[in-house]
Amino acid sequence: MDSNTEVLVAWRSGLCGWDALVDRYSRLVWSVPRSFRLSYADAADVYQCTWLCLAEHLTRLREPERVGTWLVRTATRQSITVLRTRGREVSYDLWEPMSALPAPDEVAITNDRQRRLWSALTTLNERCQRLLRIAAHSPELSYAQVADALGMKVGSVGSTRSRCLAELRRKLEDLR
Numbered sequence: 618m619d620s621n622t623e624v625l626v627a628w629r630s631g632l633c634g635w636d637a638l639v640d641r642y643s644r645l646v647w648s649v650p651r652s653f654r655l656s657y658a659d660a661a662d663v664y665q666c667t668w669l670c671l672a673e674h675l676t677r678l679r680e681p682e683r684v685g686t687w688l689v690r691t692a693t694r695q696s697i698t699v700l701r702t703r704g705r706e707v708s709y710d711l712w713e714p715m716s717a718l719p720a721p722d723e724v725a726i727t728n729d730r731q732r733r734l735w736s737a738l739t740t741l742n743e744r745c746q747r748l749l750r751i752a753a754h755s756p757e758l759s760y761a762q763v764a765d766a767l768g769m770k771v772g773s774v775g776s777t778r779s780r781c782l783a784e785l786r787r788k789l790e791d792l793r
Contacts, residue, residue, distance in 0.1 A: 639668065642688050645766060648754030649692035652747060655699055663695040670695075689766040737788035744769075745781035752778060 646667050650660035670691050671684070678684065738746055744767070751763055758766075760774040769777065 635672075638671075638684070642685055644755040645685060645751070645758060645762065646688050646692050648751050649689055650696045650699070651754055652750035653693075653696040653700060655696060659699050659703065663692055663699060666695050667692040683765065685762055686765050686768075733789060733792045737785055737792055740788055741781060741784060744777070745784065748774075748778055749781055749785065 647660070647664050649667075650663035655663065667688060671688060678687065738749065741749070747767055748763070748769075751758065751766065761771050763769070764771040764774050767774075
């Protein structure tokens with residue numbers, strides 16, 4: 618199944634379309650609450666709520682090809698709701714929980730690198746922040762999917778990403 622329309626039609630008719638839809642957009646949906654720097658548990662709640670909302674509203678979608686945009690907007694709204702109700706929690710381990718305890722010097726180096734990266738990232742404009750977070754969390758997404766999710770033109774995704782990365786590198790150099 619190639620298009621979202623085919624996937625949605627398959628799901629509505631009781632075939633395996635839902636799994637294909639989740640496979641296609643799972644990383645994108647997950648990247649949204651993580652881009653808001655929610656804790657792992659809160660991000661998981663937003664992720665589940667987003668898919669539940671899609672299941673509840675699936676029959677009312679007017680433009681199946683824009684389901685990626687719908688998912689990003691829904692996950693964004695859910696993330697903002699979590700931030701408003703629980704307050705902003707800053708996690709120092711933003712990517713994945715570590716399985717083994719690192720040595721203290723490794724912790725210090727990692728914390729310093731993360732602090733500098735996030736300090737530099739938060740000085741970028743919102744568009745660059747979102748683009749770089751989606752690129753980090755969902756590198757397999759096509760430019761068309763990223764453009765759709767961020768409301769950009771497909772032709773500007775690569776050049777914008779390059780400019781954003783160059784700016785991030787400059788800001789990281791300034792923090793050394």
